[in-house]
Amino acid sequence: MRRITFIQPVLIVSILLAACLPAFSGSLDSFQGEKGELKISGGTAHIPVMKEAARRIMMANPEIQISIAGGGSGVGIKQVGEGLVDIGNSGRKATDEEIGRYQLKLFQWAIDGVGPVVNPENPVKALTKDQMKDIFAGKVNNWKMLGGEDREINIYTRDEASGTRAVFWKKGLDKGAITSFAHVVVSNGAMKSAIAQDPYGIGYVSVGHIDTTVAPVALDGVVPTIETVQDGAYKIARGLYSNTRGEPVGLTKKFIDFLYSPDGKKIIESKGFIPVR
């Protein structure tokens, strides 16, 4: 008898939970009765939003398995095009050639800035655009020249297939040169930890990724934040895209619809991006 009294409350609670969860989920209702696997890869800026959305969907419906991988925008477009994943994320608009070759459908669900960042210990927290171009071109190579310590500037950049790099290079550096001295890291997360580790480093990350471990650098007096990106004062911005091969169906379509739902928009906002209206 004792054993049953122990199990009873657990059973009651779990039945209640099972009964109540759908009622609380709102935008998650559409996932009722769905099951299967959804594979997502690509842009690393997207990952926090993808993870949170996936967590909620999988909590509401344990029959659904969602896997999220990084790799960068290039990988996202390539893998969705080759049919390896259901959704390929990219931090840049896919080129016309890519859209044509893979019959991609593009879904832009957020606007994101790309901001230069330094270590919080670094006294240099404002640069002009020309100064920044000179730094990345390797012409200015010591923090002393910018009012900092007498130490070399360690430049960090992303690999060539990165959407973050593409946008920063085009809009931040006006397609100027990036010195071959620059260190190369493979994701927004890796960039953040590299800069957090290196007091003399400078790099660039998606604005959604800026937190207390790295300090944003004001560019021509404008600090890259959600607000400045939203009101257009900060110019280095881009869309975050989720791409599918052909018109999305089933779980894939529901996942993308969820990103556009009120709950999805809240997630996007909470992760530091601006949801598209």
Added chain:
Amino acid sequence: MKKIGELVAERTFLLSALASSSITVAILAFMVFMGLPLMKQAGFYQLLVKPWAPYQGSFGIYPMIVGTGCISFLSLVVAFPLSLGCSFLIATIAPKPVSKGLRRLIELMTGIPTVIYGFVGIFLLVPYIRELFRSGSGLCVLTAALVLGIMITPTMTLFFCDSFDRIPRSYLTAAEALGASRTQKLLYVILPCAKKGMLNGVILALGRAVGDTLVALMLAGNSVRVPGSVLEPARTLTAHIALVIAADYESPEFRSIFACGVVLYLFTMMVTFLVRYLSFAEGRRD
């Protein structure tokens, strides 16, 4: 009945042997085939000696070859004395229980995933190197070589131990009877006898250093230029492949990683042949 069973088994084994060996050849053929358009356009030799500047249409892998060479050679310089010391301790100096324990420990170390070495390197060694030399970011050839050296030491040590163990007991006893000190025993008996086996160990460890991706990717900085000093960042061939694989399939960037693959493949093949040749030479002498 037995005969048919034997025949089936024989054929099955032959088939699997053929499959595994033909896959090895097929991989090389595949890489050459995929890299061919770029190699034809730019010339294989040109790819080997030119710099990497994709926006200027130059897809040479020269900086990566130099980077690989520097880092793996330096890691050997780090690993060789360490391994020699360890293996000498295990094989001759330490009392039996200690040497047995040490040996188990080193065997365990060979199994540690490389990403752990990389991770420890990032948090412990990188800031230290940066502040010690007050130059650069700490992500450099030296850091990568140090960690890689420590990573290949267990492999090398085990090879050294094995070749020390193969020395006939009587040689050592004879040296002792002649009144040789431990140092003399090492220099005049053990080292000359174990030379070939040790060379095998060094070459295999070199192969491991060249083939490792993660340590270099995490610690060497990955900048695309020929390093001017050991404190400058560099990129290895394997790290280059890992970084460029995200590029568009049709792009020349992507094609160029097949050239990297061919270079790595040929290098590993050379190492294997060298080891085979040395073992063969040793076997014949005995």
